[in-house]
Amino acid sequence: MAVREILMNTMQTSFGAVVCLLVGMVLFAAPVHGQCAPGWRPWGGVPGVTGSSSPQVNATTTWDPDGPGGQPEILVAGGEFSFAGDVSARNIATWDGAQWRNLGLGTNGPVYAIAEFNGELVAAGFFTTAGGVTTQRIARWNGSTWQPLGAGTLGTVYALTVYNGELIVGGSFTTAGGASANNIARWNGVSWQPLGSGTNGFVRALTVYNGELIAGGSFSTAGGISASRIARWNGSSWQPLGTGMSSNVYSLTVYTDVLVAGGQFTVAGGVGANRIARWNGTSWLPFGAGIGGGGSIVHALMWSNGLYAGGYFQTAGGAPAYNIARWNGTSWQTLGQGVNSTVYALTLYQGDAIAGGAFTGSTYGIDCVARWTNGNWQRLGEGFNSAVQAVSEYNGALIAGGQFISAGSESAKYIAQWNGMHWQQLGTGMNHPVYALTVYNGSLVAGGLFSTAGDVGADRVALWNGIGWQPLGSGLYDGTSSSSANALTVYHDELIVGGSFITAGGVATNNIARWNGSGWQPLGSGRNGIVNALAVFNDEVIVGGEFTGRIARWNGSSWLSLGTMNDTVYALAVFNGELVAGGSFTSAGGISANRVARWNGTSWQPLAAGMNDTVYALSVFEGELIAGGNFYTAGGTSASRIARWNGTSWQSMGTGMSGLSINYVLALSPYNGELIAGGSFTTAGGNLSGRIACWGSPTPVITMQPSSSVSCINGSLSMSVSTSTASPSYQWRRGAAPLSNGGNIAGADSPTLLISPVTLGDAGNDYNCLVTNSCGSTTSNNAAVTVFEAGSGDANSDGFSDGGDIQGFVNFLLIGGSASSNYCSCDMDQNGTVNEADVPLFVGALLGT
Structure with missing residues (x-):
């Protein structure tokens, strides 16, 4: 099976598309290898x-x-x-x-x-x-x-809301704060309390309606009263809402003065109501035909110029609607x-x-x-939302192709270019994935599963001339929609295409064909199975794939044997004058060779102990052979998805790649003095790098950005950064201006900046940290400092210091709080915290003295 099919079959359920943010022009600065050891530099994140x-x-x-x-x-x-x-x-x-x-x-x-x-x-x-x-x-x-919040709960919490000034929690627990509380409890800011005897089953949803607390879930009683999956709490006791629901309630909201419940039920109050219903204060009513589809559940509800319903479903109001829909008051909309x-x-x-x-x-x-x-x-x-399966250089730009439809901050349908600053789409892209890239006669050629490129028809292969996309004749076809171009190379001034197709330009070709600039021609009788890889070695075209023998050579006029592999070949490269093949095989030419082997012109040889799983990509970088794939050992040593061969042994490349259940390396190419790796991984060298990364001289990677902070005047605050870089130096700044230790500043040259006492002049949204190592510098995200004036005594922010502020002041005094306008107003002596010393000053403010 071709790697594209493996990915597409598995990716549908195994991982969400993951994608890269921009890192700036410094990303591709020429590495200074004499200054620091090479390593992985991440390339942004995910959308x-x-x-x-x-x-x-x-x-x-x-x-x-x-x-x-x-x-x-x-x-x-x-x-x-x-x-x-x-x-x-x-x-x-x-x-x-x-x-x-x-x-x-x-x-x-x-x-x-x-x-x-x-x-x-x-x-x-x-x-x-x-x-x-x-x-x-x-x-x-x-x-x-x-x-x-105290001792918390003994069991999972699924829902939160605020009712009568207290925090209400619902879930699957038996105690809250160490006291008995069956699936629902309340926190008053100091301690936990139950709500009666609670419920006899999970609480999944909470809201407030007509001054009462509403709970939904999988219970049949609330407070010992029969209440099928939904109940109301009036502050002292539980009551049912009609006869309740026929199955579990997962979501609640209030919509135009009615209570709305969503879940797994099909009956509400004895009335048919598919997964969603409304309570008008006396009875339950449906929303049209409701929500449908096998196993459908409404997990989320929200009111905003219509009722939004989200969950797992295929229809709303009987019409197709996939997992989210909106009710406009009379009907459902997608x-x-x-x-x-x-x-x-x-x-x-x-x-x-x-x-x-x-x-x-x-x-x-x-x-x-x-x-x-x-x-x-x-x-x-921003970033790539799915796998990068091909990388190549074209006119000084890096080109990436794959299964993504976004790259950086741009929409990019299956192909994008990096111009040194950001990603750009090439034209309007393709209508399906790109699997292979090469340069032919000064133009970029892309192959894949697509049938259009830009606004023109282009079956599985297309040419980009720097301005627009053009087809290559009538393209490739195998009689089905699954035909594809999987591999590209140039041989004797002709473009060679391998893949899964039976005709090229209407000519019978059987999975491999050549384009001479004006028309398609076969290479003999072709191959009797899918072609995954192409290379030129000793003036012959080398072909690897899933056909008989898995590998063969074309000398310009006929096909010749190159021994036999016992399983699929996915990648080919030339290294140190020898041909190297990678794939899922364990023998080459009858010799044991685990997933990678070399051909010296007469026989196959292994590369030490090889890999423990499939090799999908091969390249040469700085005099070493690079292999990428799905393996986690190379030559018997740990190497996560990527490794390098120096001619005698395999070595890991940092900690390699990882991510979700599918985290393959699928593409490799040198670019601007660095090695580019593409695939389905989400981390490289232990740092976030969505689907694409580069191996070179690593500048610092910031693993924890500074968080914004708030403080009362004369209080204290701190902000921190973390980096995975060895021996870094730190410089905290406001904008581009460095901060210095002294006065109220400490730690200006450390991971944690401390400001104490805080002044109004410290407020701003331009705090950042410059982290530097021997390879360069990285600047953190900006963080904000908010400073509140103190001592007014106006605890409720109504503009006055009066009796209405007493309860707020007492709460802050006894319970404490974090810096906010209300809290700081009660810091009467302006020392940054509310304590006993503020009491006489607060009383004086009330009395006007």
Whole structure:
């Protein structure tokens, strides 16, 4: 089976498309090998989130970090992931409209629910630490650090909301704060309390409706009262909502003064209601024909100029609608083509609907989180959304082809070029993947599965002349839509194409053909199986693939044997005057050779112990043979997906590549003094690098970006960066101006910058850190410092210091809090914290003295 088929069959379910952000012109600066050892330089991130075996976003919300301050609200996403955009972010991250940021070290397990409570962000799920602090299933983020909420819960938390000034949590647990609490509990800011006797089954969803708390889930009783999957709490007792639902409730919202429930049910209150229903205060009603499809569930609901429903389904109102739809008040509407997997979360951000889930970029170049705006889906972040399968140089630019439809910040349908600063699409791209690239007669040639290139018909092969795409005759065809061009090379001034096809330009060719500039011709009778690889060696065309013998040579007039491999050949290269073949074989010419072998002109020989799994790509770089694929040992030593052969032994290349369940290296090519690797991986050398990376002299890689901080005047704050680089130096700056130790600044030349006491002049959004090693420098993202004035006593921000501020002051005094406009107003002595010393001053402010 060709590598394209292996990938396409597996990628549909195994990983979301993952993709790269830009790194700037320095990315391809010529390496200075005398100064530092080579290593992997990552090349951006992903348009969304990635990094776990099955990445997904389970919860989204918006949060204003400084309350009534000047900072805009941000989007928060929680779920199961390791990276967001181009930053390391364990299971929770924020998006400010332009870039992703982590929240410290994140959590050590999935996040299922997010909410704002008392000005802080609360995350809950199935984790035991947040930011390295023990936090049983629930934690709060104050803008700079994670803190527990008491002893947390004994079991998973699936839902959060705020009711009567208290945080309500629902899930699958038996205790909260060490006290009995069956699946639902409340946190008053100090301690946990149950809500009656709770429920006898999971609580999956929470909302507030008509002054009551609504809980939905898999229970049949609430507070000992019969309540089928949904119930209401009036502050003292549980009551049912009609006769409830026939199956589980997973989502709740309020829409035009009615309560809406979504889930797995088909009956609500005795009335047919497919997966979604509304409660008008007295009875349940359906939404048209509802949501349908095998195994369908509505996991998420949101109201914004219509009711949005997300989940796992194929129809809405009886019409096709894939996993997301909108009810306009009378009927269901689709949102574009929908998304290709489950939607678990919906929220409103900057006036647009945000969807989070397990979907990938196969349709829109999005990974697990996307924005619906102006009638289109948009990605949050930049990069390649799927595998890079071919790389080549053309007119000084790097060309990448593959299964992606986005590259960097651009839409790029299956092919893109890097001009030294950013990725660009070539024309309007192709309508299907690109598998091979080469240069022929001064033009770029692409081969693949496509049938159009730009706006012209071009069956499986096309030529880019620097201005537009052109077909090569009538192209290739095998009688089915699966015909493809898998390999390209140039031989005797003709273009040679190998793949899966039976005709070229209408001429019978059998999987290999030649283009002389004006027409197609066969190479003898061709090959009787798929061709995956081509090379020129000793003035002959070498062909590898899945045909009889798996390898053969064409001398210009006839086919000749080159021994026999016992399994598929995927890659060919010439190294040190010998032919090298890579693939899934374990013998070559009758000699044991694990996935890689060399031909010296008369016989096959192994390259030491070879690889433990398939080799998909071969190249030569700086006098060494480079092999990429799906292996994790080379020559018996650890080598993750890529290794180099110096003529006598195999060596690893750093820690190699990794990522999701499919993390192959599929393409290799030298470019501007560095080696470019493309594939389906998401990390290179241990750092995020979505589908493409380069091996050269490594500048520092920042693994944790600085987070924005808030402080009262005269308080203290800090911000930190982390790097995987050995022996780095640090320089904190405001814009391009370096900061110096002294005064209220410490750590200006360390990983952590400390400002104490904070002044109003320290406010700004231009803090960054320049991290330098012997190979160069990398600048962190900018972080903001927000400073609040203190001492007004106006705890409720109504413009006055009066009796209405007493409760807020007492809460801050007894419970504490993080820097915000309200908190800092209660710091009467302006020392950066609210404590006993502020009491007489607060009383004086109330009395006007």
